[in-house]
Amino acid sequence: MTKRIVVKIGTSVLTAGTRRLNHARMLEIVRQCSALHKEGYELIVCTSGAIAAGSERLRIARQPDSLAEKQMLAAVGQSRLMEIWEQLFTQFDIHVGQMLLTRADVEDRHRFLNARDTLRTLLEHRIVPVINENDAVATAEIRVGDNDNLSALCVLLAEADLLILLSDQQGLFTADPRTNPDAELIAEVEDIDADLHAAAGESKSGLGIGGMKTKLDAADMARRAGAHVVIAAGDAPDVILRIVAGEQIGTRFPAFDTPIGNRKRWILGGAGASGTVVIDKGAATALSNGGGSLLPAGIIHVHGSFERGDVVRITGPDQTNLGRGVVRYDSTDVSRIQGLQSDSIRETLGYAYGPVVIHRDDLILM
Ligand code: GLU
Numbered sequence: 001m002t003k004r005i006v007v008k009i010g011t012s013v014l015t016a017g018t019r020r021l022n023h024a025r026m027l028e029i030v031r032q033c034s035a036l037h038k039e040g041y042e043l044i045v046c047t048s049g050a051i052a053a054g055s056e057r058l059r060i061a062r063q064p065d066s067l068a069e070k071q072m073l074a075a076v077g078q079s080r081l082m083e084i085w086e087q088l089f090t091q092f093d094i095h096v097g098q099m100l101l102t103r104a105d106v107e108d109r110h111r112f113l114n115a116r117d118t119l120r121t122l123l124e125h126r127i128v129p130v131i132n133e134n135d136a137v138a139t140a141e142i143r144v145g146d147n148d149n150l151s152a153l154c155v156l157l158a159e160a161d162l163l164i165l166l167s168d169q170q171g172l173f174t175a176d177p178r179t180n181p182d183a184e185l186i187a188e189v190e191d192i193d194a195d196l197h198a199a200a201g202e203s204k205s206g207l208g209i210g211g212m213k214t215k216l217d218a219a220d221m222a223r224r225a226g227a228h229v230v231i232a233a234g235d236a237p238d239v240i241l242r243i244v245a246g247e248q249i250g251t252r253f254p255a256f257d258t259p260i261g262n263r264k265r266w267i268l269g270g271a272g273a274s275g276t277v278v279i280d281k282g283a284a285t286a287l288s289n290g291g292g293s294l295l296p297a298g299i300i301h302v303h304g305s306f307e308r309g310d311v312v313r314i315t316g317p318d319q320t321n322l323g324r325g326v327v328r329y330d331s332t333d334v335s336r337i338q339g340l341q342s343d344s345i346r347e348t349l350g351y352a353y354g355p356v357v358i359h360r361d362d363l364i365l366m
Helices: 023-038 050-057 067-090 109-124 147-158 194-200 212-224 239-244 262-270 281-290 331-337 342-349
Strands: 004-009 042-047 096-101 128-133 162-167 228-233 251-253 275-279 299-304 311-315 321-326 363-365
Touching (some): 042 067, 042 147, 050 067, 067 128, 109 262, 147 162, 147 262, 162 212, 194 212, 212 228, 212 262, 275 281, 281 321, 281 363, 331 342
Parallel strands (some): 004 042, 004 162
Antiparallel strands (some): 228 251, 275 299, 311 321
């Protein structure tokens, strides 16, 4: 049975397509969350809308153009946004707790565990965590950038069973439904492949950031972590309750049967910052067939700079994304031992941390 649910609410849902937060719409979401909460479910709300709330409060009608202005709007809007969520949940006798995260909070293993503990403690106390990105301070390097991916990180942190991405669209279509009358809603997605990415396009709407592309990325991450994912329209009646009841609505992505363990969740969530190791075809085949470790012999390039213990991307020679893993050597070392047999690591570097660059236990293949 689904117990722990992350509900992600995009700006277009919160504003009902206008430039102002729509309190009636928010109340409707809170009512559904509260009903589930009373039944014993654990709810986590991942909310957008800080920038929209800031623009509303300061009466700024145009789109913010500089980063500083966006951050100012987020600073003003976040407290307003939180005030509204708090007032609405209070009507149902439910406490909320705000957590503002950035990528840096999940990239570092200690911070990941710390954020996870806070989230768990809130849930244990039957408090609804309300999560957004810490937009007021997040710089480009540490931003998640969109709340679809942020909500998937919430799934990783909370070990949630279900992620509901509420959008202004009914779900994922075979083509853009706004321009193509033949577009059909896809009820269930088994494989998130290149065709699906092409169908999703790079759609972006008004005040929010996430389009369908970021939703697919988020769905991919969340289902690997063992959560079912549903993309559905935020304005559909009782949408959250119907999804939890198992009704066919929107687009559903079933969870992977064998979700990754705890440490690998962190690797999945934390990757992206440090750098990339490019491996040859033989190594790529060996990794995907045999579940082995990545040896220096299979590495052909190193991009970026990373420390021993960082999470790096692994790509093939044609730049296809193969996975992520924790490196046992820093980037300078890896570039010196790339292409070599493992038994010459010590001779080359003057020391060795073992024969592998990324151990299979620290590796996630995509
Ligand atoms: N964190 C942003 C906000 O609160 C929203 C990001 C998004 O829409 O994905 O305004």
